[in-house]
Amino acid sequence: xxxxxxxxxxxxxxxxxxILVVARKELADALASRWFWMWVAAFAGLAATLALxxxxxxxxxxxxxxSRTAASLVALVQVIVPLMxxxxxxxxxxxxxxxxxxxxxxxxxxxxTEAFWGIYLGLAAALVTAVAAGFGAAGLVTAIRTGGxxxxxxxxxxxxxxxxxxxxxxxxxxxxxxxxxxxxALGIAVFIWLGLVFLGDLGLMGTxxxxxxxxxxxxxxxxxxxxxxFRLAALASFTRSLDVLGPAGTYAVNVLGDALVPVIxxxxxxxxxxxxxxxxxxxxxxxxxx
Amino acid sequence: MIExxxxxxxxxxxxxxxxxxxxxxxxxxxxxWGPNGAGKTTVVRCILxxxxxxxxxxxxxxxxxxxGKAVRSRIGYVAQELAFYDDMAVLxxxxxxxxxxxxxxxxxxxxxxxxxxxxxxxKRVGELSGGLKQRLGLAAALLPDPPVxxxxxxxxxxxxxxxxxxxxxxxDLRAQGRTIVxxxxxxxxxxxxxxxxxxxxxxxxxxECPPGELAERLGLRVWLHLIVDPDERSEAQRxxxxxxxxxxxxxxxxxxxxxxxxxxxxxxxxxxxxxxxxDLEVWT
Numbered sequence: 001x002x003x004x005x006x007x008x009x010x011x012x013x014x015x016x017x018x019i020l021v022v023a024r025k026e027l028a029d030a031l032a033s034r035w036f037w038m039w040v041a042a043f044a045g046l047a048a049t050l051a052l053x054x055x056x057x058x059x060x061x062x063x064x065x066x067s068r069t070a071a072s073l074v075a076l077v078q079v080i081v082p083l084m085x086x087x088x089x090x091x092x093x094x095x096x097x098x099x100x101x102x103x104x105x106x107x108x109x110x111x112x113t114e115a116f117w118g119i120y121l122g123l124a125a126a127l128v129t130a131v132a133a134g135f136g137a138a139g140l141v142t143a144i145r146t147g148g149x150x151x152x153x154x155x156x157x158x159x160x161x162x163x164x165x166x167x168x169x170x171x172x173x174x175x176x177x178x179x180x181x182x183x184x185a186l187g188i189a190v191f192i193w194l195g196l197v198f199l200g201d202l203g204l205m206g207t208x209x210x211x212x213x214x215x216x217x218x219x220x221x222x223x224x225x226x227x228x229x230f231r232l233a234a235l236a237s238f239t240r241s242l243d244v245l246g247p248a249g250t251y252a253v254n255v256l257g258d259a260l261v262p263v264i265x266x267x268x269x270x271x272x273x274x275x276x277x278x279x280x281x282x283x284x285x286x287x288x289x290x
Numbered sequence: 291m292i293e294x295x296x297x298x299x300x301x302x303x304x305x306x307x308x309x310x311x312x313x314x315x316x317x318x319x320x321x322x323w324g325p326n327g328a329g330k331t332t333v334v335r336c337i338l339x340x341x342x343x344x345x346x347x348x349x350x351x352x353x354x355x356x357x358g359k360a361v362r363s364r365i366g367y368v369a370q371e372l373a374f375y376d377d378m379a380v381l382x383x384x385x386x387x388x389x390x391x392x393x394x395x396x397x398x399x400x401x402x403x404x405x406x407x408x409x410x411x412x413k414r415v416g417e418l419s420g421g422l423k424q425r426l427g428l429a430a431a432l433l434p435d436p437p438v439x440x441x442x443x444x445x446x447x448x449x450x451x452x453x454x455x456x457x458x459x460x461x462d463l464r465a466q467g468r469t470i471v472x473x474x475x476x477x478x479x480x481x482x483x484x485x486x487x488x489x490x491x492x493x494x495x496x497x498e499c500p501p502g503e504l505a506e507r508l509g510l511r512v513w514l515h516l517i518v519d520p521d522e523r524s525e526a527q528r529x530x531x532x533x534x535x536x537x538x539x540x541x542x543x544x545x546x547x548x549x550x551x552x553x554x555x556x557x558x559x560x561x562x563x564x565x566x567x568x569d570l571e572v573w574t
Contacts, residue, residue: 012359021389032377100369107338107367108390109359286355289301289341 014113022105022118023125030088030126040130043080047138050076051145070157073138074234077161078227080134083193085127085165089172090189092119093283095182102290112284120173120276127165135161157234163268164230170276177282196227215251223252223264226271233264291316291438291469292337297345299332299493306332307343308493316437319470321480321501324490330473332493334442337471338367349438363391366431370443372423376416380407380426383415387430397433405429405459421452428459439463441472445479457482477504477550477574505550512550516560517543517569529563530556543568550574 030036054069096102096119105115135158142154172189179185207213213221222228232252252260282288292314299307307329314320322330336343339358347354349361375383384398384407402408405425415423424444431439441460445453460483464470472483480487480501487504489496497507504510518526523539530537530546535556537546546556553572560567 012357017392018390021386025386029377101375103335103338103340103369104372104375105390106340107362107365107369108387109363110390111359286339287342 012111014111014117018110018114019118019121022110022115023121026092026119026122027125028122030123031129036088036126036130039080039084040133043076043084043130043134044137046076046080047073047134048141051138051141069142070153071235073135073157074231077157077164077234078231079197081131081161081165082168082196082227083190084130085168086172086175086189086193087186088123088127089169090175090179090185091182092123092173093176093279094179094185097180097290098182106290113280116173116280116283120169120280123169123173124166127169128162131158131161131165160230160234160265160268163265163272164226167226167268167271167275170272170274170279174275174279174282177279177288196225216255219251219255223267226268229264229267229271233261233268236261236264291318291350292471293346293348294333294337295346295348297333297336297343297347299329299336299341299343306493307336310345310490310493310495312488312495314469314471316469317467318486319464319468319472319484321484321487322471322473322490323475323477323480323487323504324496325475327492328490329493330490331442334367334440334471334473337440338362338365363434364436365438365440366428366434366436367440368424368427368431368442368444370446371420372415372427372430376414378415379412380415380418381411383426384430384433388433391434393433401429401433404432419452420448421455424448424452424456425459428456428463432463436468438469439471441470443473443475445474445476453479477501477510480504502551510550511547512553513573514546514548514553514556515540515543515571515573516546516556516567517571518560518565518567522565525563526560526565529559529565533559535559545573 050072051069054072093102093116096105102115106112135154139154139158143151171192172185175188175192176185179188223232236253252264256263292312294310294312297307297310298305306327310329310333312320312333322328322333324330332341335341337347337349337354339354339362350364352361352364354361372383378386381398381402384401385395388395388398402411405428407422407426407429410418410422410426415426418426427444444460445456448456457479460470460472464483470484472480474480484501486498487501488498489504489508497504499507516526523544526544527537527539530544533555535546535548537544539545548556557567557570
């Protein structure tokens with residue numbers, strides 16, 4: 001072997017090929033992780049069990065009680081899916097930085113944009129796989145019990161869950177770009193999860209009662225929470241029942257009517273795009289030391 | 291090949307590299323030498339674009355700040371230890387590195403053969419010895435056959451056997467005429483590996499010289515622990531002190547402080563006095 005003198009010309013712009021190489025590696029790492037499969041097993045197992053328990057045996061009755069099953073599935077997604085996305089995202093950058101993997105990656109002719117979106121895409125593919133596994137298990141049970149009559153609504157919830165998990169991944173990665181230690185990133189991610197899932201629901205209701213918050217403000221604050229936005233979007237797609245949607249949801253149905261779902265999907269879309277874009281902007285900044 | 295002008299790196303109020311300038315012509319091997327915290331690794335990270343910096347770094351005519359990818363395509367980088375992909379197989383690490391550089395798998399086969407990794411290709415990185423990990427790191431760095439090698443404390447975490455093996459690999463690379471920048475705090479290996487030493491302290495260059503002159507330039511001293519028979523210790527101490535070398539006795543022998551470039555003098559004095567040396571340790 002002799003010293004080379006004329007390496008291949010390398011463009012400075014981000015290249016899709018490099019992003020895919022990084023993404024494949026991230027996906028393979030996630031799929032090889034025991035933690036990932038524990039998440040998948042827990043989600044799929046709980047989703048299938050919920051579907052089994054909530055749907056009665058008869059096909060006619062089962063079709064009618066699909067709303068109850070769907071509401072249970074949505075409640076499950078609200079708790080598990082954000083935690084999956086947030087924790088995986090929070091570890092993404094911080095862990096690689098802590099262990100030196102980022103330095104190894106960026107010592108190659110790879111720019112930060114390629115590294116970031118490669119990591120994001122790989123993790124996104126893993127998380128969507130996990131959500132698909134969960135909904136696949138529940139969908140199988142539901143299809144057998146209901147004869148597949150509510151496939152559209154079921155798929156709608158699954159797509160909503162996929163968008164929610166990607167939004168959470170973006171938030172987690174944003175946290176990850178601000179923290180140098182994995183443990184700190186995970187701690188912040190769990191805190192955000194608690195805030196979105198529990199404080200955003202029970203805390204908001206308590207505050208609304210205590211401060212006599214107008215229902216329009218309550219709706220705005222509810223929709224600003226991506227987990228609640230997912231819940232409203234998912235449930236509004238198959239029911240307008242007051243007890244399922246809660247006061248803010250009922251107000252939204254009355255005020256927005258048919259525009260409710262597009263509005264909420266738009267909000268979810270913003271959560272899907274903005275945190276990931278903010279994380280990318282921070283990560284790619286040359287002022288960010290790695 | 292590498293031109294660094296007025297490089298400064300600050301972390302908050304702390305300046306870790308302070309107005310550092312260095313030119314490394316093509317084919318030269320240079321060591322950045324200094325204690326921990328001297329700023330050696332930070333210089334390497336600046337060249338790779340891993341950290342923001344003030345000043346200018348040009349590699350092979352390309353500005354490292356604006357042409358980072360092109361610069362890194364010319365560099366093979368070996369870190370202190372390839373510890374972060376413990377769960378990956380040896381071959382997977384090389385495949386990944388090759389894919390990132392757009393190289394063919396045939397090239398992977400070539401370096402596997404060159405670095406005698408064939409018997410280890412399916413082993414997990416975590417199962418490898420320190421020496422094998424460094425061999426793998428070097429194999430990955432040399433996949434693109436780069437004209438520049440950055441070696442960041444490559445022998446720091448190795449045992450004596452692995453260190454010797456790794457130094458042998460580096461000697462081969464030096465003989466191939468690559469431009470090498472090596473960071474180290476081991477003085478003894480520099481003479482074998484580099485043409486020039488740049489001594490650093492607190493982010494600044496203290497001196498530049500051929501490796502053989504560094505100890506004298508900096509007035510560096512080492513301690514020799516000389517193991518001699520108990521009935522000869524008094525005589526050995528007298529001989530050394532008469533020659534102007536401060537010696538003190540301990541339970542096993544004598545401890546003598548000498549200039550780092552004059553270690554042989556104490557041994558020669560004892561030999562001439564007919565005192566048999568049982569063993570020897572060098573403390574730095």
